[in-house]
Every structure is written in C-alpha cells, then in structure tokens.
Amino acid sequence: MLKYTLLRTTQMAVVVFGVVTLVFFILRFASGDPARMMNPPGTPEDMVQLTREKIGTDKPLMVQYWNYISGLARADLGTSFRGSQPVLDTLLGAFPNTALLAVVTILFSSTVALILGIGAALGANSLFDRSVLVYVSIALATPSFWLGIVLVLIFSIKLKWLPAIDMTGPKSFILPVLTLAVVLTPILIRTIRQSFLETLSDDHIRAARARGIPERRVILVHGLKVAAIPLVTLIGLQLGMILAGSYVVESIFNWPGIGKLTLDAVSNRDFPMIQGGVLIAALAFVIVNFFVDLAYAALDPRIRMGSK
Amino acid sequence: MMKNLRFLIAIAVLLVLATACGPAPTPEVVRETIVVTAVETVIVTQEVPVEVPVEVPATQSPEPAAPEGPSGTVRFLIAENFWADWDPYQTTAQSQMRIEGQIFDYLVDIPVLAEPPVPMLATEWTRIDNRTWEFKLREGVKFQDGSNFDAEDVKASIELASGATDKPTVRSQNWVKTTVEIVDPYTVRLVSEQPFAALMAELSDTVILSADDVANNAEGIKNQPNGTGPFRLVQNEVDRKVMEANIDYWQGPPKIQTLIWEFVQDPDTRLAALMAGQAHAIDRVPPQHLRVISGSDSLKLFSVTGIESVNLFAKPGRYPIWDSTPEFREAIMRSIDRQGLAGLVGGETKLATSFLPTETLYSKEGDPAFTKDIDAAKALLDEAGITGSAPEIEIRCASGFLPRAEEVCAALAAGLEEVGLTTKIVTTDLGALIDDMFSEGGTGDMFHLSWSSNGDPSSHLMVYSSTFAWYFGDEELQSQIDLVATTTDPIEREKVTNDLQDYMWEQMWHVPLYNSDFSIATTANLEGLDVRPNFKTRFYPASITP
Numbered sequence: 001m002l003k004y005t006l007l008r009t010t011q012m013a014v015v016v017f018g019v020v021t022l023v024f025f026i027l028r029f030a031s032g033d034p035a036r037m038m039n040p041p042g043t044p045e046d047m048v049q050l051t052r053e054k055i056g057t058d059k060p061l062m063v064q065y066w067n068y069i070s071g072l073a074r075a076d077l078g079t080s081f082r083g084s085q086p087v088l089d090t091l092l093g094a095f096p097n098t099a100l101l102a103v104v105t106i107l108f109s110s111t112v113a114l115i116l117g118i119g120a121a122l123g124a125n126s127l128f129d130r131s132v133l134v135y136v137s138i139a140l141a142t143p144s145f146w147l148g149i150v151l152v153l154i155f156s157i158k159l160k161w162l163p164a165i166d167m168t169g170p171k172s173f174i175l176p177v178l179t180l181a182v183v184l185t186p187i188l189i190r191t192i193r194q195s196f197l198e199t200l201s202d203d204h205i206r207a208a209r210a211r212g213i214p215e216r217r218v219i220l221v222h223g224l225k226v227a228a229i230p231l232v233t234l235i236g237l238q239l240g241m242i243l244a245g246s247y248v249v250e251s252i253f254n255w256p257g258i259g260k261l262t263l264d265a266v267s268n269r270d271f272p273m274i275q276g277g278v279l280i281a282a283l284a285f286v287i288v289n290f291f292v293d294l295a296y297a298a299l300d301p302r303i304r305m306g307s308k
Numbered sequence: 309m310m311k312n313l314r315f316l317i318a319i320a321v322l323l324v325l326a327t328a329c330g331p332a333p334t335p336e337v338v339r340e341t342i343v344v345t346a347v348e349t350v351i352v353t354q355e356v357p358v359e360v361p362v363e364v365p366a367t368q369s370p371e372p373a374a375p376e377g378p379s380g381t382v383r384f385l386i387a388e389n390f391w392a393d394w395d396p397y398q399t400t401a402q403s404q405m406r407i408e409g410q411i412f413d414y415l416v417d418i419p420v421l422a423e424p425p426v427p428m429l430a431t432e433w434t435r436i437d438n439r440t441w442e443f444k445l446r447e448g449v450k451f452q453d454g455s456n457f458d459a460e461d462v463k464a465s466i467e468l469a470s471g472a473t474d475k476p477t478v479r480s481q482n483w484v485k486t487t488v489e490i491v492d493p494y495t496v497r498l499v500s501e502q503p504f505a506a507l508m509a510e511l512s513d514t515v516i517l518s519a520d521d522v523a524n525n526a527e528g529i530k531n532q533p534n535g536t537g538p539f540r541l542v543q544n545e546v547d548r549k550v551m552e553a554n555i556d557y558w559q560g561p562p563k564i565q566t567l568i569w570e571f572v573q574d575p576d577t578r579l580a581a582l583m584a585g586q587a588h589a590i591d592r593v594p595p596q597h598l599r600v601i602s603g604s605d606s607l608k609l610f611s612v613t614g615i616e617s618v619n620l621f622a623k624p625g626r627y628p629i630w631d632s633t634p635e636f637r638e639a640i641m642r643s644i645d646r647q648g649l650a651g652l653v654g655g656e657t658k659l660a661t662s663f664l665p666t667e668t669l670y671s672k673e674g675d676p677a678f679t680k681d682i683d684a685a686k687a688l689l690d691e692a693g694i695t696g697s698a699p700e701i702e703i704r705c706a707s708g709f710l711p712r713a714e715e716v717c718a719a720l721a722a723g724l725e726e727v728g729l730t731t732k733i734v735t736t737d738l739g740a741l742i743d744d745m746f747s748e749g750g751t752g753d754m755f756h757l758s759w760s761s762n763g764d765p766s767s768h769l770m771v772y773s774s775t776f777a778w779y780f781g782d783e784e785l786q787s788q789i790d791l792v793a794t795t796t797d798p799i800e801r802e803k804v805t806n807d808l809q810d811y812m813w814e815q816m817w818h819v820p821l822y823n824s825d826f827s828i829a830t831t832a833n834l835e836g837l838d839v840r841p842n843f844k845t846r847f848y849p850a851s852i853t854p
Contacts, residue, residue, distance in 0.1 A: 084531065
C-alpha cells in the first residue's frame, strides 16, 4: 500500500507539473497581451510597455517560466495582474466555497440519483421508470446556463424565496445545487438503474432473498454494495469536475469560487490567476482520482492496490 | 416491490418539498438585510417615481427624507474589472478612474460639460497668462489618514501626473508637463510647458494625493489609497472593493455608510441581483435589459448618451485602397445604415454626426450627413475605378465587449456587400482583437471598437493623433489636433475645433458609427446618484432609504 501510494503521488506530481507547464506556455503563445487589455484600445506603445514592466510580462519567456516554477516550489503562485493580491491567498479564499458547493451538490445528486435509479430499476418499464427516463432525457438536453437563469427568475425574482446570487447562507446553495444536479443526475440515474438491473439478477441477490433477508436490506445492502462500484468512478469524476470549478454555474450565481475566479481571469488575461486556477483543477482531479482508486479497493475485495 | 416503490417516492417528494418550498429567506449578512427591507419598502409605498430616462445633473440634491449621517449599504455591480492596484496615475482604465472619484478629490469639478468648472479642493482660480494659472486652495481639508491638505500635495500630485517628474506615468499622456510653484501654503501656480487648453478638464480627472505618500509611501498607497474623498477603502479584493464613509469629509459626511463596488462580468447576473434586491445599482445595462428595468416600479434607470465613439477603425497600412482613395472611404460611409445601427444598439445610443461625440465640448454636426445611399456609394466606387476589384475587407469584432457587436458587424457587412464589396467578419474576444490590431502578422483591416473621454475635445481627439495606432500620417490632422490642444481662448478654441471636425469629416480616416448608450439601473430607494455622460458615477451625496 505504501509503495502504491508513493508511486501514485509521483505520478500525480508529474501530471500536475505537466499541466501547469502546458498552461503557462499556452497562455503566453495564445493571443491577448494582458498589458494591452489593461489599457484602452489604441494606447501608445510606450504606455503599454510601462504596464508590461509593472506586471512582469516584459521579461523573456524562460525567465518568466523560471520565476513561476521556482515560485511554485516555494508555494508562491505570484500576484494577480488585477489587484496585486497574492494568487495563493485568493485561491485559498475561494476554494472552500467551491468545495462546499461540490460536496453539497454531490450529496444531493447522489441521493436523488440513488432514489430515482433504484426506484426505476425495481419497477422496470413501469410508469415511474418511464417518468424517470423522461426526466433523464430532458435533463440531458437542458443547458445549465439556461436552467440557472430560469430558476433565478422563478425563485428569486418572482417568488423572492431564494437569493439570486452570492454565497450568503444555506438557502443560497439551493439554486446552484439544483442547477448542477440537473446536469449531473441523468448519467448517475442511468448508471444506477442499469447497474441495479444487472445486480438484481445476480446469484448472491437470489441467495439473499432465499435466506429470507428482508427485501429492503437485500436492495440497500447487498444490491447497493455491488451496484455502487461503477457509481464511485462516476461520482469521483463529477466531484473532480465541480472542484475544478463549475465555471458557468459559479458565474451565473456569482459564487465566489475557483470557477468564477478563473473565468474572470481568462477574460482579463490575468495569467497568474489562470495558472493558479488550473493548478487547483489539476490537483483536484488527481487527488479525487486517487481516492476513487482507494475506494474501489475497499468496495471490491478482488481489487488489490499494487498487486500484479 | 410496490411497498418499496411507495417508500422511495415518498422520500423523493419530501426532498423536493424541503428544497423548493422554504419560507422567504432570512438574510445572513447585514447587507442582505438592508436590501430586502429596501425593496419591500419600495413595493409597499411606491413613493419614488420611476424616471426613465433621466439625466442627472451633478448638483442634484438628495431627498430631504434621507437620514442624517451615514447609514445603509449600497452595492454597485460594475461591468469592467478593476485595474491592477492603486498605483496613482498608472492607468486611464475607466473602472479605476470611476472608483477613484469616490476616494479622492480633484482641484475642480465639471458637473455639466458645457459649463465652467466648479470648486472642489481649489476654491478660486485666475489665469495669469496662457501657460500659467493661479489656484487658491481650500483650507481645513484632511486626508483620510488625518494629515492636512495643502499646496505641497497639489505640487506632488500635478507634477507626478503631468510627467514633470522622473517617474513615468500613463496619465501623463493626457497632460502637458506642468510644474507647480507654491506661493503660500494655500496658493499655487500651475505652469505648463506650453499652452494647455484642456487643463481644467484634466484637473477634474486628476486625483490629489498626499505629498507625504508620494515621497515616502509610494508602495503603501498601491494597496491602501489615501485621498480626501467621501469614502475610504477598507477592503481590497481582486474584484470587490469595500469603502466606508469618511465622516470627516470636508463637504459633510456621506449619507451612505458602506459602499461596495464589485465586478460581475455577466450582465444577466447583474440584472438578476438587482431585481432580487441583492444589489442597489448595476452598471452598463445592455439595451435588451432596458425595457425590463423601465417596466419595474421598484427600479430606476439613469440613461445618457455616453462620451464614447463607436467607430469602424481602419488600421493604417492594412488595406491600401482605404489609405489612398478618399472616394473609397466615402463609399464605405454611404453604404452603411449608421442610423439603423444606432437603433439596433438601442437605449440612448445616438448616430455619430462627428468624430467628437455629441456630448463633447464644441461637438459639431458634420455636413453632409452621409446617410445610407447605395447608388451614391456605387458611383463613388466606379469613380475610383475599383468596382468589383477591391479585395476582401476583414472586419474584426469583439464579442462580450460592446453591446450587440455581432449584430452590428453583420449589418456592416451586409451594407458593404450591397455595394458589391466582399467582407469577412472575424469575431473574437477583445484580447485577440487587440492582438491582431497590433501584431505585424495581423490580418484585420477594420475594427469595431470604441473610445471614450472626459468631454474635452483634446481628450477625445487623442485617439486620432500621431501617438496612437490609428494615425494615418496626416500631418494636417496632427497640426490641427495640436492647435485644439494649445488654443486657450474659448472662442478661438471652438473655432479651431470646428475646423478640425470639418477636416476629419472630409478625410474620413475612420467610420464614426454611433455614440454609446450609458445606462445605470438602481433600486428606487437609492437617491441622488450622479451619473454623467463621461461615465463618472458618484455616490456622494447619494443616500439610501431603508
């Protein structure tokens, strides 16, 4: 286990280093000079040069890269072009907000998906099953930017029940979580339904029923444990995705998280902030994947970490 | 099986009810409490009439019902992100200039552009000669750190801003080098290197710093500005600036206790926040939202035609026929339905009748009007011998920058194609557009962009001058721009500005399309907001009623 953890940690470090390096150079080679973005269009070159000197983009590319990488080693992600605040502090301030949104969303989506997915599997081809499948189709076709705005219109502006923007308390989670859940649940429901349909016909379920174990226990313990294995991968991926920043949802709801921060930074060519946002995204993905692998082993004794 | 199904359905229904049917929200933070209360009051009493559209004079007084002393929180969602830091005079970015007006003061103010300046930190002024002005300064004014304001501060500020010191500043591009002689602690003489006609306009835009800060705290004031203005910065985040009332303000304490300026990029999000009562003012309302706001009893709309020219800028050297053939330029002008474009953008957008926006000092309508005339445009192309032979014109548009840019560019292309020209519209974000404009390998011939200024002709004409990228090497144009900048007699200056406008209209180096709508929407309980065509937006002495 220790050997496996060390190996995976090394792999994660290499992946993250590769991602941040790639992003660093893509940003520099992509169009959009941040110094020009910070001045009105047409500003004379010598004035723009003053801005470049101020934000450090006047230095040779490799010098900028060295400064970035050496800073990274010291946990210094630089300062934002806009505002001059340390990027790390800003990201650390935003990450808990994104993480909280992600956790609540995953808990809510998983619960809803489990209820609907198991219900649909238990009553395959029933009216409930068909209704669930209709929901899945509609949800799959619903863009989150549209849904978010519609929910705000109904619940915040018309009914005035819920806040339209910001993270201001438990109620402010409802609309962003619902919006994200509509994106996440369809694939979860389909996976659970399919997985349960297969599991329910397994020998061990028949054996459990034959032993007289109550049906609820058969489903929620014996069935769920097996059916949950593909679910873990899926939830892990979705958690990683939200942790990396749900750009659209955070932007619609002015959620003070990594997604909004990175999106604003992209439009302003705030290189240090974009790099920081991508670093968080990369870390979130590799760490969640690592834990998903560990969870696999816990759920399925046939899988052993590091075994050949 | 059915028992289990019923159990599961019951759980699902309970979950949906629990999430969707909560009672009205109890605000978690102070600012939200104020917002909710304010909106409810407006709905119930409807005491404040809706004003659509309204041009608010600078001297507008707040409602007498406003409480004494600062109270309440106002949250203003802005459309343009903030500048890097508070390093003085290192930007001409509009967002920074606007927020600086809440924290700093100026020597003079120009509330109505066509009228003379009014006192601020200077109480009176006298012209000594065409390069020298003497200013009497206000006594008893304090900076937010408690230090006194006097002539030393004016000297340090003006010399730094105007480029008269060793430290280069971006702001100096608007200035003529100006030194300051201290006559006594409350009297200064400003001496410009050459006659400087826009002096008063620039003084109304140049914040006054503390001399001590300039000399000894240059790094500190990059993060903590120290002005004499009505609000002081207490929280400085990347996209959110929180200010508190400066109760020692020399004009009397502000009526707003906490003022928050926050960058929210998406206009739909800004509107939703306003309508839900989570913001009190939103910036740059796009035309498609104007009807929604004007139809609401609980909201107000401040709409003016901004001092912003939206042009089809031609990049010198990219399209040789444009550079060399006046008939071609006029043909382009006549092929575009510019009035239609102004209508398409909507709000208070107005047809550009000059290279100076209508709200600029001495703006004069060009003659002829160059209305759309396809036959005349075709005749001009024939006359120039380029019918059917002109290469494709690449027009670059930026999405997410100017309102309805994509539709405007499509309409531009349609007009040009009507006279037999071929066009290619390339839509990118602003960064890519600007890169194309400046890079040697850039391919755009014309660019849909804007330029805004403070209302003085020199400040606006700068974009057409030899220091900017849009200059075609027209020496006559530069000489006339210089003349406008250095003619200090108002009557003579109006004449030379009119001559220059005539010349520019005749040469038509770029295509003036329209002057932008500038709309700010607020909740009805926010009174006394000062919104000006030059985009200045001042929250002193505005008030918010509970």
